[in-house]
Amino acid sequence: MIGRAEVEHIAELARLELGEDEIQALQRDLSRILEYVAQLNELDTSEVPPTSHVTPQGDVLREDVSRPSLPVEEVLANAPRAEEGYFRVQAVLPKGER
């Protein structure tokens, strides 16, 4: 069983604020699903190379030249807060650590 502290740690890594009922449900669901995927351990894969992509193409490169891009106003049109052509965000450090 995945412990409460572990769920809280993963949620912090994933930047997800969870309610009390969500933490409990995730403890149960994660434990059940991790138990299910443990079946892969039945297979000996010590000699098997991993497949991360099925396309036979390798890296695809292009010339490092600038190309037309979206105007700044359009890029910022969906931003909840924008100022002078920039995204405006909250402080990086919480109060007390500044």
Add this chain to the structure above:
Amino acid sequence: MTLHRLTVHEASRLLQNGEISSVELTESVLARIDRCDPQVKAYLTPTPDLAISQARRADERRAAGDAGPLTGIPAAVKDNISTEGVRTTCGSRILQSYIPPYSATVFSRLVDAGVVLVGKTNMDEFAMGSSTEYSSFFPTHNPWDLSRVPGGSSGGSAAAVAADAALFALGSDTGGSIRQPASLCGVVGLKPTYGRVSRSGLIAFASSLDQIGPLTKDVTDSALLMNALAFHDPCDSTSASEPAPDYAAGLEEDLSGLVAGVPGEYFGEGLDPGVAKLVREAIERLSQIGVEIREISLPHEQHVVATYFLTSWAEASANLARYDGLKYGLFAPEAESIQEAQSKARGRGFGPEVKRRIMLGTYALSSGYYDAYYLKAQKVRTLIKDDFDRAFAQGVDVVVGPTSPVVAFKIGELVGDPLAMYLADLYTIPANLAGVPCVSIPCGFHEGLPVGLQILGQPYAEATVLRVAYAYEQSTDFHLARPQIPGGGSPDHKKN
């Protein structure tokens, strides 16, 4: 004439002969949406005004001699495919007001070809689900039985086509999200080879598995759509550079010499006997029309779901890190730091299924667990792909079996049991893990609900897959059946 019932190729011919206009055709589809969508709920964002203006433009282009096979055809697009200036939510509260500043390359191409957008369709949030019940907004209903799900995650697209509320639709398929809803709604759904159709502008779920593809009323339309969708796109580094064939040209070629492999593993535990019977009959029919049937084995089939979980969820947790509530999307104004703003926006904006998968993916990628989970899954993915390569090397051209182990289930039936819901994708996942093309076509009705036959082929062999699908379709009339939707008027074709 009930124009909304036409297929793309039928409508295209009438438009070409000047017998109908795109405005007439589009108005017929919009009227159909008005009558049926209050019950079916396939659309998140209908775009009637845009549709009429695009239809007018299409008629002008035709009058000027500048029209192709898709000019003036009304279509629906899944809401994870970016449409410039038209709200694109991905079925999620976190993007409920997002208006993309650019279009997916495939959508731009369709617009350039004169396709008319009638609306964006409902889906499971971020394409994570098999029933469209995980949409943040509302569930979509199956046109064949409104108390049942349409499948998912492209459930809105499949239901719109089945209800004649679009002539065709675009969907996306990461573990079966085009084919399973196509099966449950009785339409044709094609997942192309990985890399055959550009993913640029498709909102990412699991980047090594995602593909865009068409949902259509018959196989001819699927081939016509592939002619428009398959091209090299420099904006997608995994886009195939080899030229695409004319998929419609070879549809009528005969099937002699083709070998279809039937994996014993696809007829095991969990398969509804009613579905199994119809799929067996369809395979028998393939044999009658010239396909050699051969029993094959895919020994790692039992591990596809676990492999898919770990691969797709790890990739999803990385892809969904971009929703930070700062650049676009839901925003937490009261937060006092960036970290708090991100956690609050994501906590409020994502639904339970998306959170579950982000948590699992983050866990599987976190320090100390990477080798045991993600790397292990990538190795098993090699074994699963090798199973198919072995069958192909032994002369198998296509692999056939059921698309879904069950017919459409009741709304609410599986929503509280995530593991049971995931097993709905048992037969569709392998094509994504192996990166090969795969189509689902109607092969009959079990207890009044559609059943799908799945035909999987070698990489880039969409033309072969469609040729087998076409020959089968021509020998049946399942694709002509239409659901009777309460309040939707009487159907032209009764199902047999």
